[in-house]
Amino acid sequence: MTTSEDILAVEGIGIRFGGLVAVNDVSFTVRRGEVFGLLGPNGAGKTTLFHLIAGALRPTTGRIRFEGRDVTGMRPDQRSRLGIARTFQITQPFAELTVEENVMAAALVRHRSLAEMRHAAGPYVDMVGLAHKRHELAKSLSTGQRKRLELARAMATGPRLLLLDEVTGGVDQASIPGLIDLVDRLRETGVTLILVEHNMRVIMRLSNRMMFLNRGEKLAEGTPEAISSHPDVVNLYLGQPHA
Amino acid sequence: MFAPLALQGRLAVAALVAVLLVLPLVWHDTYVLHLIILSMVFGAFAVAWNFTTGYAGLKTFGHHAFFGIGAYFSALISKNFEITPWLTTPAAGLVAAAAGLVVALPVLRIRSVPHVAMVTLGFAEIVRVLLTVFRETTRGEMGLWGIPAYDGFTIPGLGEVVFNAAEKVPYYYLAAFLFLGSVYAVVRMVKSPVGLALVAIRDSQDAAESLGINLTRYKLLAFATSAFLVGLLGAFYAHYILLLTPSSVLGLDLMILVIGMTLIGGVGTLFGPILGAFVMTIGVEAMRGIGEYRMLIYGALIVAVVMFMPRGLVALLDGLGPRFGFGRGVRMATADDAKTG
């Protein structure tokens, strides 16, 4: 079923933590240039699935292909160099480095000198709207600014696939629209996005296609409209207070 | 931290280096020179340890193993095979670096700090016990003596340079060369892409790895570089003191001394460990009169600084004005710091 239009093919992926099957036999493909939304209740396995795609966790079963290449056995840094980037649900800034240095670290692989890295980092710092914080230590940033920093870092690796884990999660209401606009602009750069997002309106608006995950299993896949009216999604997710 | 020092800072560094280099020409007291030689050896040791622990975040407590390996390797090879210490000293650095790689490989797989501490400490203990057990070669705690000093040479126009216990000046300059060379090497690395990668890894391994940074490669590089420098210093120490025992160069108190110097001076800063080494080496000597009690005072001082001046003595230099930038640098950050807020 895999075609050259597909940038990512996940085939029967699964992982268990002791007795808990966190992701169970999940298969899907993501097409180049689309925004693929990942929806599911707390503990559904969304972040775990990101860890599997990015290489931070090794699956117990299944394979992952990126641009036709089997990356299942590769380390996260190898997958990053191939073009897979990610942000973290709980942000992971380099606390003692400045905003600019954080983004420079993302340019380490492709540049030789600090001056070149600084030069390469600049546009990404500007793009996410942190130019005024350029020389501030990352630990001084608010949660929303940390999310922006992670977007800048991830984009500075020059990815073709970007995994965004709850860009608006834990961020104050006032900062959310700005972050969503930013994700919209990322999409225009042509990078393929996989979004995890609890805000139903947001994910429906941004995604071309969606997948619904529950207790580690894929229950539905389709257009945002199809997903939002799917009986399982309505039962298990939309009935819940956070929708 | 990747910006160069301001002009005032550069001038201050140049002035300190000048004082260090001119001092033995004007102050001939061999005891004073001896104390400064030891301060430079331990200062460089502390800088090298701080490189792995403060910058790279590899919290090792067994770095004295590399000091002992360097010391014994150079002493035994030069003594038994009559090879000049000028060759065995750099070779000792390489042997220590190789040992560093051997220890680093298992250490890199462990993410828990206490476990890393125990593995590195255990390695140093194994080396110490081995040196004690093979007493036909090492003479164990009886002490290895008859270690050759560095061969003298003639500098045209200046005269003969002789390395012996009475004549401290040549040793002083050799120590100064090793000290300044080690500090320069570490500063260059810290202020390069390698330093950026190491601090990134220290602050978040997961994020660094997700950005394409090969954790293993950078950690091995940091560990081997640090072990190389410490091995070199150990070899110098052997050919300077001319008497080695496993407890003197491989005892845990040596490691504690170096950790204490770094904490007191300022961990994760470039200048802190050097300041700490000079203050402590000279301070401990000054308290020699009170015997074993000085370790008590030493311990109390570490506790006091950690509690009341967590950034170390370099924080005092900030009083001179931030323009010097000595105290600037990267403090120890924990993963928890990174997660809060």
Ligand SMILES: Nc1ncnc2c1ncn2[C@@H]1O[C@H](COP(=O)(O)OP(=O)(O)OP(=O)(O)O)[C@@H](O)[C@H]1O
């Ligand atoms: N390292 C781990 N060890 C053991 N269990 C884990 C681990 N990581 C995740 N889990 C469990 O796996 C399940 C899936 O967790 P995951 O974080 O992927 O959910 P999620 O869909 O991202 O949830 P949320 O919406 O709350 O972020 C949960 O039950 C979680 O407790």
Ligand SMILES: [Mg+2]
């Ligand atoms: Mg999650």
